[in-house]
Amino acid sequence: MAKKLPKRTVVIVGGGLCAGLVSRQLTGMGIEVLVLEQGGDHANGAETRLPNQRDELRWDQRQGLMQNWQRETYTLRHSRADESLPVRWMEAFLPGEGIGGAASHWNGSTWRWAEYDPTLRSRLESRYGKAAIPADMPLQDWGPSYGELEPYHHLFEKLFGLSGKAGNINGQIQAGGNPFEAPRARDYPLPPLTPILASAMFTDAARNAGYHPFPRPSANASQPYTNPDGSKFGGCQYCGYCQRFGCEANAKGSPHMTVIPIAMRNPNFELRTHSWVTRVLKDRKLRGEKGGEVAKLFAKHFKLEDHVIYLKRTKVGAAVGTPGRIGKLLCETGQLLSSVYLVSA
Numbered sequence: 001m002a003k004k005l006p007k008r009t010v011v012i013v014g015g016g017l018c019a020g021l022v023s024r025q026l027t028g029m030g031i032e033v034l035v036l037e038q039g040g041d042h043a044n045g046a047e048t049r050l051p052n053q054r055d056e057l058r059w060d061q062r063q064g065l066m067q068n069w070q071r072e073t074y075t076l077r078h079s080r081a082d083e084s085l086p087v088r089w090m091e092a093f094l095p096g097e098g099i100g101g102a103a104s105h106w107n108g109s110t111w112r113w114a115e116y117d118p119t120l121r122s123r124l125e126s127r128y129g130k131a132a133i134p135a136d137m138p139l140q141d142w143g144p145s146y147g148e149l150e151p152y153h154h155l156f157e158k159l160f161g162l163s164g165k166a167g168n169i170n171g172q173i174q175a176g177g178n179p180f181e182a183p184r185a186r187d188y189p190l191p192p193l194t195p196i197l198a199s200a201m202f203t204d205a206a207r208n209a210g211y212h213p214f215p216r217p218s219a220n221a222s223q224p225y226t227n228p229d230g231s232k233f234g235g236c237q238y239c240g241y242c243q244r245f246g247c248e249a250n251a252k253g254s255p256h257m258t259v260i261p262i263a264m265r266n267p268n269f270e271l272r273t274h275s276w277v278t279r280v281l282k283d284r285k286l287r288g289e290k291g292g293e294v295a296k297l298f299a300k301h302f303k304l305e306d307h308v309i310y311l312k313r314t315k316v317g318a319a320v321g322t323p324g325r326i327g328k329l330l331c332e333t334g335q336l337l338s339s340v341y342l343v344s345a
C-alpha cells in the first residue's frame, strides 16, 4: 500500500546541477525542498578514489556515471516521416545519473553569457530588422538583462571555484584576459590553470597572428580553495581524467561537493536517492486540479507586478514562463510558491 509522506513546498525531480543550485538558494530562504534523484551518491565512491578513478573501461567506455540506457532512454527519428526508435547507446549526449548529475563528470568549462545573449531577439531585430526572424522561430529575450544576471554569475564562480583571468572589469580591459567578455564586477576567485605546452604554443602562435588568446575559464581549482559556503577544493592535478570521470583531487566544481552538501546541512532540505520519478500523479485535493489555469508567465509583455497581481487573483494550477521571470516570482516575491503546484521554465 502506498505510504503518504509529509508534503513539501518544493519538489525537484533530479539531483543535478540546477537542483543543487536551486536547493541552496531556496533552503537558504527558509523554503522546504525535497529532491528525488534516481541515482546514488558520487561523493567518496570508487569514481573519486585512486586507482579506480582512472578506470577508463568503467567510467569512459562503459559510461559508469551516465544514465542507464537499458532502463530508460530517448527516442530519435531523423525526419518527420521516420518512426521514432529508442536509442540503445549514447555517444556524445551523456546525461549523468546520481547526485550532481552530469556535472559530477563534466569538464568544468564555464563561460559566462555574452552581454547580448539575454536580449538576442532585440539585438537581431535592431541589426537586421524584424523580418529577419521567421514568425515560427521561438526566439525570445529572456527578461533579465546581463547586468541583472552578473551578480549570479559571480556567485556561481565563487561557489564552483572558477579559475580564470578577467578581461573586462567594470569596462576596463584587463591584459591577459578575454577582451570581448561582458563587463564583470570582479576577477575570478582563482588564477587560471597552468597552461600545458600545447596551450603555450597555441597562445604564442595566436598572439603573433594578431589575435587575443586568453585562458579558458574553468571550474577546476588551480589551487586549494575554500568557497564562501565552506566547501573545500584541492588543486587540479592535470591528470587528464576529467570529462566522464569524477575527480579524485576534489578540484572539479561539482554539485555533490559544493551546493548539495550545503543544502543538506539545512533542516529544510531532504534528498532521496534511488528515487526514480516515473509519473506525476494529480491529487484531487491539490490546488488547481479542477479548472486551474495554466499561467503563462513570460516577461516580454507583462511587468513583474502584473504577474504578482494576476497570481493573487487567479486560480492557477501550473505555470510556465521565461526563466528570469519565474526566478523573480519564486525568489523575490514568493508569489509563485503560494499559487502554483507545477512550474516549468
Ligand SMILES: Cc1cc2nc3c(=O)[nH]c(=O)nc-3n(C[C@H](O)[C@H](O)[C@H](O)COP(=O)(O)OP(=O)(O)OC[C@H]3O[C@@H](n4cnc5c(N)ncnc54)[C@H](O)[C@@H]3O)c2cc1C
Pocket: 013, 014, 015, 016, 017, 018, 019, 036, 037, 038, 039, 093, 094, 095, 096, 097, 098, 099, 100, 101, 102, 103, 105, 106, 107, 108, 109, 110, 111, 243, 244, 275, 276, 277, 278
Ligand atoms: C561528459 C559531459 C561533459 C560536460 N562538460 C561541460 C562543460 O565543460 N561545461 C559546461 O558548461 N557543461 C558541460 N556539460 C553539460 C553540463 O554538465 C549540464 O549542462 C548540466 O549538468 C545540466 O544540469 P541539469 O541540472 O539540467 O541536469 P543534470 O546535472 O544532468 O542532472 C539531472 C539529474 O536528474 C536525474 N534524473 C533524471 N530523470 C530523473 C527521474 N525521472 N527521476 C529522478 N531523477 C532523475 C539524473 O539522474 C540527474 O542526476 C557536460 C556534460 C557531459 C555529459
